[in-house]
Amino acid sequence: MFQDFEQYLSFGATDQETMLALEGRYQGLLVPGTIAALQREGTGGFLLALSAAQAKTRYVIDPRTPLFQQTLPTIKKSFGALAKILNDEEAATVGSKPTPEDFTDARLENWARGWVKFNEQYIDTAGAKFDKYAKKLKKNVEPDDAKGPELIIAPYFVAINDDWWTVSLGLFDKVRSHASSKDVVQAVVTESVGEMDRRLGQINGESAVIWVSDFAELEKSSEELTAYGTLIRKYAEAGKKLFALYGGYFSILMCGIGLTGLSHGIGYGDSRAWVELPQSGPPAPRFYLPRAHRYVSRELAQRLFSVDAKLVECGCQVCKRRPPLTLTYHELMQHSVMCRANEMEVDARRPRDEIASDLDTYHAEFISAIDSHEVGDTPVGTRLRELTVHLPRWSSALRAL
């Protein structure tokens, strides 16, 4: 996580085919604690087999504990499973309104012990289905080569005020005191970039995973993006190693100025709000548009293809420049991961002013192609133009950094 240009994929139970097919094109997996707790053998077998394979894929379990900081309208099985791991089944209660005062020293102690045990013993308790996933990999992997989680992310809460932040700090200290065989890293989660700056200034460790809740790069102003980049650079220059739990293309570019890496979902997950959604499910089958560095519906991607195939051009080995509507679900997912891997391998290392120029050029090409096409003056043309409105904001932010 804290080497340079690290790309992790957020693990989802529906994405295993893509993760297996593209082994080696990403460095690690970020596994939600809820999934790791609920599907201990299935997910565990998968992770251990991948970790034993040639690419030695690393993985880390994200505790996702802000779940227990909010009023939950329903309790999914996975919430209960996570609470059990934390020795605190009452945490997963419908309708409760948790406060920082609820988290007594004894309760934090229980959480810390449970979480450290879960991580340190993961390799022993989660390997029952190793053989099944080793066969799926179609490679020679040995159980002895399997690895446990790369490090432990301490359970955390969103720093919505000083009291919650204090609880998070206490949890981190307790987890660190219990962990004997693994490094422990602190998660710093805030609702704004300014608050992130303040909290990062209060931590002692040299590394942290960060998450600005709901920081949707596509919608942020150039000033907000610049502030995020400035923050990354400030702490990188101060010797802090920061890894973003969520991020899209703009965050990938921030790896060029000091972010060590980031995690994103397959087909989704460039940002996340900390308040839990009432329902979740597999990502919709969207097309990753390489030149706009974003997901779009297959319908709009196909429209762009009709306007000018160059607008959706991609050099990846999956899509092979086929019309977007002809790609299967898994091809769409694999195409997105290949695009993101290429962005990390190439763009994150390029000078920012060159990238900014490219973004401006692409934006101008999109607008020109759409305006001069017969759909340009229709509602479809409007929708197509909206797909690139973020590009000038991104280029402006890159030039300001």
Place this chain on the structure above:
Amino acid sequence: MPLLSFLLRQRHVRPDTWIATQLHFNEKWIDMVTLTASGSLTAYELKLNHVTRVLEQAAANTLSCDRSYMVTASKPGATAELQASALSVGLLIVGNNGIQRRLLPKKQTPLPIVRRQLVNAIKAKGNQVADVSGL
């Protein structure tokens, strides 16, 4: 259903034509879609108002069907008609005196794989006109 009666009278559909309503296809709902015995696919998007929305939906259907209509309760403005024409979408207007075909759709050539998927979806979820029109 006035629209189906109209299509039967105009011989756009026949008793052996397949028809599906509210069909979920490619992450969208198609209000009505027909598949004739000769294999021709035509989609219909119905809205009393909200011309822009119905036009967008009908335009989306041009990617999977040979012909796509928007069906509205009033005559849209001249701009909307020009837009429908630019998007190859036909226009049917449902009024007190029946249904009027205001604009013919341009014939499309959907991608073969998409066409095949839609044909399969219609046959899986739809019925033949004879079964739904009481013929």
